[in-house]
Amino acid sequence: MVSAEILDRLSTTLAERRSADPSTSYVAKLFHKGTDEILKKVGEEAVETIMAAKDGDKLHLVREVADLWFHTLVLLAHEGLSHEDVLAELARREGISGIDEKAARKQG
Numbered sequence: 001m002v003s004a005e006i007l008d009r010l011s012t013t014l015a016e017r018r019s020a021d022p023s024t025s026y027v028a029k030l031f032h033k034g035t036d037e038i039l040k041k042v043g044e045e046a047v048e049t050i051m052a053a054k055d056g057d058k059l060h061l062v063r064e065v066a067d068l069w070f071h072t073l074v075l076l077a078h079e080g081l082s083h084e085d086v087l088a089e090l091a092r093r094e095g096i097s098g099i100d101e102k103a104a105r106k107q108g
């Protein structure tokens with residue numbers, strides 16, 4: 001099974017690309033073009049993900065979600081953030097939902 005460590009490695013690469021030559025790297029070129037271009041790519045990949053889900057081809061869906069994740073990671077890196085910030089938010093929510101479940105059990 002592929003490890004989630006790939007997110008750590010990709011995140012390191014994306015951070016390095018912030019100072020890379022735009023003519024030699026897709027990510028450096030996106031950073032150079034700026035926020036609007038990155039947001040445009042995120043929007044395009046979100047639409048392509050929806051279309052892939054609709055056509056019922058699971059491999060196509062996985063590939064489009066990978067494109068979407070990748071471009072959201074580029075967006076986070078451009079804003080000085082990373083997947084770790086998102087994972088921390090999900091962990092926080094898990095904690096919140098745990099509290100909610102306990103409260104619900106007491107009420108029920």
Ligand SMILES: N=c1c2ncn([C@@H]3O[C@H](COP(=O)(O)OP(=O)(O)OP(=O)(O)O)[C@@H](O)[C@H]3O)c2ncn1[C@@H]1O[C@H](COP(=O)(O)O)[C@@H](O)[C@H]1O
Binds near residue numbers: 010
């Ligand atoms: N995971 C990815 C990755 N996923 C998708 N893409 C690129 O994202 C683009 C997807 O956009 P589209 O599907 O719209 O295809 P396109 O028409 O070619 O895109 P545009 O040129 O129009 O933007 C393609 O150019 C893909 O090559 C990626 N480019 C890079 N990475 C990773 O990022 C690392 C750094 O990349 P470089 O900066 O290019 O060295 C690489 O080592 C990879 O690990």
